[in-house]
Amino acid sequence: MRIEILGSGCTRCHGLEANIRKALEILGKDAEVVDVTDMQQIMAYGVMAMPALVIDGKVVSVGRVLSPEEAKKAIVGASA
Amino acid sequence: MLTLFADWFTYTLLRLPKGRLITEAIHFFVYDIPKIYLLLVVIVFVVAMLRTWIPAEKIKKLLTHRHQFVDNILAASLGILTPFCTCSAIPMFIGFVESGVPLGVTFSFLVASPMINEVAMVLLWGLFGARVALLYVGVGLLIAIVSGIIITRLHMEKYVEDYVYKIKVGAAPGDAPMTFKDRVVASWRYVGEIFRRVAPWVAVGVAIGAFIHGYAPENFLARYAGRDNPFAVLIAVLIGIPLYSNAEGVIPVVQALFAKGLPLGTTLAFMMAVTGLSMPEMIILRRVLKPRLLATFIGVVGVGILIVGYFFNWVL
Numbered sequence: 040m041r042i043e044i045l046g047s048g049c050t051r052c053h054g055l056e057a058n059i060r061k062a063l064e065i066l067g068k069d070a071e072v073v074d075v076t077d078m079q080q081i082m083a084y085g086v087m088a089m090p091a092l093v094i095d096g097k098v099v100s101v102g103r104v105l106s107p108e109e110a111k112k113a114i115v116g117a118s119a
Numbered sequence: 120m121l122t123l124f125a126d127w128f129t130y131t132l133l134r135l136p137k138g139r140l141i142t143e144a145i146h147f148f149v150y151d152i153p154k155i156y157l158l159l160v161v162i163v164f165v166v167a168m169l170r171t172w173i174p175a176e177k178i179k180k181l182l183t184h185r186h187q188f189v190d191n192i193l194a195a196s197l198g199i200l201t202p203f204c205t206c207s208a209i210p211m212f213i214g215f216v217e218s219g220v221p222l223g224v225t226f227s228f229l230v231a232s233p234m235i236n237e238v239a240m241v242l243l244w245g246l247f248g249a250r251v252a253l254l255y256v257g258v259g260l261l262i263a264i265v266s267g268i269i270i271t272r273l274h275m276e277k278y279v280e281d282y283v284y285k286i287k288v289g290a291a292p293g294d295a296p297m298t299f300k301d302r303v304v305a306s307w308r309y310v311g312e313i314f315r316r317v318a319p320w321v322a323v324g325v326a327i328g329a330f331i332h333g334y335a336p337e338n339f340l341a342r343y344a345g346r347d348n349p350f351a352v353l354i355a356v357l358i359g360i361p362l363y364s365n366a367e368g369v370i371p372v373v374q375a376l377f378a379k380g381l382p383l384g385t386t387l388a389f390m391m392a393v394t395g396l397s398m399p400e401m402i403i404l405r406r407v408l409k410p411r412l413l414a415t416f417i418g419v420v421g422v423g424i425l426i427v428g429y430f431f432n433w434v435l
Contacts, residue, residue, distance in 0.1 A: 044278035047209060047403070078209060078406075087179075087214040089207045101174070102207070115333065 040070040040118060045081045046073075046090035054104045055090045062110035070114070125150035151325045155245030156318065159238070163313050166237040167306035170200055171297060182228075186269065189226040189266075195263035198231025199256070208403050216279065217288045223271025228339060229404075229421055234395035238317055244372045246324060247377070254431070255387060261301035262391070262423035264312045269419050278412035324371035327378070352428035355385050359392025369393045383435050388428030398419055 042059060046112055056074065057111025075081060075093075084093060088102025092110075094117040105113060128149045130142075173181075182190050208229070215225040225413045227391050235256055244252035284342075297305075369390055396417060405413055 050170065078213065081210060082213055082217075082286050083289040085208045085214075089173075089210060 040068070040093055040114075042070050042072045042114075043075050043093040044072070044090055045075045045084060045086060045093060049089065051104050052090035055077045055092065055110075058105055058107045059092070059114075061107040062114055066109065066114060068109060068114065068118075090116055122150060123160050124153070131328060137157065148325060151245065152322060154315075155241065155321050155325065158241045158272075159314065159317065159321070160246055162237050162241050163304055164310050166200060167309040168302060171302040171305060173200065178222055178228075179215050179275070181218045181226055182215070183218065187221065187224075188268065189219065191227045191267040191271075192260075192265065194220075194224045194227040195231040195260050196239065198228045198263060199235045199237070199260070201228075201232055208400060209407055212404070212407050213283055213286055214288055216283055217286060221271060222276055222279070223267040223269075223416045225267075226270045226416065227263045227267030230266050230395060231259060233258040233397070233400065234263070234391055238406070239370075239390075239394070242321065242324070243315075245321075246370070248250060251383065251387075255390075258387070258427050258431075259391065259395075262395075262420065262427065265425055266419045267414075275412045275415060278409040278415075280407050283407050309328045310383055320368060320371060327371055327375045351382075351385050352388050352425055352432065355381075355428065356392040356424055357391040359389045360396045360417075360421070361398050362393050382432045384428045384431030384433070387431060388424050391424045392421070394422065 041093055042054050044052060044059065046055070050068065052074075054075050056072065056082070059072060079087075081091075084091065086098060090104065091098060091102065092100045092113065094113065097117065099113050099117060100109075125146050162234075170264070178201065181197070182194055212225060214228065215228070216222070225265055253282050285428050372392050375387055376389065377383070381389075401413065401417065404416070
């Protein structure tokens with residue numbers, strides 16, 4: 040599983056990344072977590088609000104810092 | 120009802136004598152905090168509900184095929200509704216430009232979005248009254264609309280960094296259809312997020328206000344930065360630009376300045392400079408704007424804020 044966090048390095052983006060890692064830990068799941076800060080790549084997903092979460096190439100959430108609980112659901116939902 | 124509660128709390132529960140300064144300060148505190156918290160929850164909830172119908176990706180579609188001035192007005196108004204952290208500035212800007220939203224209209228949005236938002240409105244309402252809150256929103260809109268129109272007139276499209284025009288924006292992710300219940304749940308969660316962030320600031324702001332309210336207001340600032348000092352607004356704006364804060368954070372400071380006798384126009388100008396023209400935002404915008412356009416943007420908005428400051432000091 041490949042998880043991408045789209046953002047420009049702001050605190051909210053780091054918050055999302057931390058919660059994703061927490062959720063992965065709770066789930067005992069291994070995944071590649073990547074920070075995407077390149078505008079060309081971010082815009083290619085068509086999102087306009089940061090941070091955005093992309094799992095396996097699919098945009099899962101936009102403009103929100105998911106709580107670890109929500110992140111868990113998103114990860115489980117994406118792997119189903 | 121809140122007045123009754125505050126009366127009961129101060130006079131009956133704490134058995135404080137009426138008319139003493141400490142009593143009045145506590146009464147003010149007990150009355151103001153619940154009032155602002157209540158306003159905050161109600162208004163943020165209503166705005167969050169509205170927002171579920173207009174995600175950022177849809178806004179750019181709303182802003183294309185219309186009359187120029189109408190677009191500027193619409194862009195500024197949508198700027199109020201959209202929460203906009205500086206980290207979203209670039210994707211918003213690129214998304215707008217790419218989908219053919221005129222540059223001036225994009226700027227109306229960029230000016231209104233950080234400067235006016237529902238949280239700032241609630242706080243101003245709670246601390247200064249509805250009149251000041253509405254003035255702030257009205258004047259902020261005006262600055263955003265006029266700045267956008269001026270930037271359109273200046274034809275500065277070539278001062279946008281060239282790569283912006285080359286970026287290909289992907290198709291926006293399709294929204295999953297939301298039921299009414301989903302909207303309520305999402306909005307409620309957002310209220311919680313905002314409330315946790317803003318509530319401590321409100322308490323600080325009101326505490327300062329209560330303190331000053333109870334212990335006779337000093338006119339310290341009125342003496343040095345009052346109406347008769349022609350440079351006061353200019354200095355307030357120049358101090359405000361490098362300071363960076365969102366509306367919530369700056370409110371306690373604004374409350375203290377106003378209570379110490381800074382005239383309303385100067386106070387509003389300071390607040391607009393802090394929220395509307397911030398250093399981190401400039402640095403981020405520099406990535407998409409060439410220096411000349413960035414300077415024009417700062418100049419137009421800065422002059423707008425100055426005019427507002429002087430105008431209010433003169434009228435009120």
